[in-house]
Amino acid sequence: MVYDNVVLIGFMGSGKTSVGRILARELFKDFKDVDTIIEERENASVTEIFEKKGEAYFRDLEQKCINELTEKKGQIIATGGGLPIFSSLSEKSLIIYMDADFDVILKRLSKREREKRPLLADETRARALFEERKDTYKELAAFSVDANQRIVVFIHVIRDYILDQRVL
Numbered sequence: 001m002v003y004d005n006v007v008l009i010g011f012m013g014s015g016k017t018s019v020g021r022i023l024a025r026e027l028f029k030d031f032k033d034v035d036t037i038i039e040e041r042e043n044a045s046v047t048e049i050f051e052k053k054g055e056a057y058f059r060d061l062e063q064k065c066i067n068e069l070t071e072k073k074g075q076i077i078a079t080g081g082g083l084p085i086f087s088s089l090s091e092k093s094l095i096i097y098m099d100a101d102f103d104v105i106l107k108r109l110s111k112r113e114r115e116k117r118p119l120l121a122d123e124t125r126a127r128a129l130f131e132e133r134k135d136t137y138k139e140l141a142a143f144s145v146d147a148n149q150r151i152v153v154f155i156h157v158i159r160d161y162i163l164d165q166r167v168l
């Protein structure tokens with residue numbers, strides 16, 4: 001199988017954006033972050049979009065954005081945590097799951113980082129969401145990486161996996 005793009009999936013705060021940026025630099029690919037693209041287009045933060053237009057509107061933007069992005073090739077794409085749950089992904093995407101535990105994620109995120117994510121506001125509900133989604137992430141992914149440690153510890157595992165695959 002020849003893949004067009006690498007798509008990183010996983011729960012909020014699992015490190016998709018940071019890892020994607022590093023991988024893109026190391027592998028000479030373009031880096032794209034779906035949340036950032038949506039925020040720029042809407043000229044509003046994700047929190048503002050959720051508040052003013054609602055989650056369904058945001059999910060629609062996500063599907064449109066990932067469809068547009070995957071028309072091109074050779075990119076490392078970081079998705080929002082809900083994107084693979086609500087949107088369908090191209091079969092030509094090499095999907096990698098950043099598998100981090102909920103408690104690790106909570107510890108990792110500063111208060112400010114948590115506030116950027118409306119679905120993390122209530123810890124009990126966020127934990128339930130995590131439990132609800134984790135099996136789907138794993139099922140969708142061609143490869144899962146243990147993302148509980150610091151990025152420097154596991155980034156080479158993802159890089160080596162990608163290099164073993166045929167990604168344009």
Ligand code: S3P
Pocket residue numbers: 010011012013035046079080081082083116117118119
């Ligand atoms: C969401 C994750 C967020 C962002 C939005 C919704 C989710 O992205 O898209 O707040 O449903 O899990 P990150 O995974 O980058 O935090």
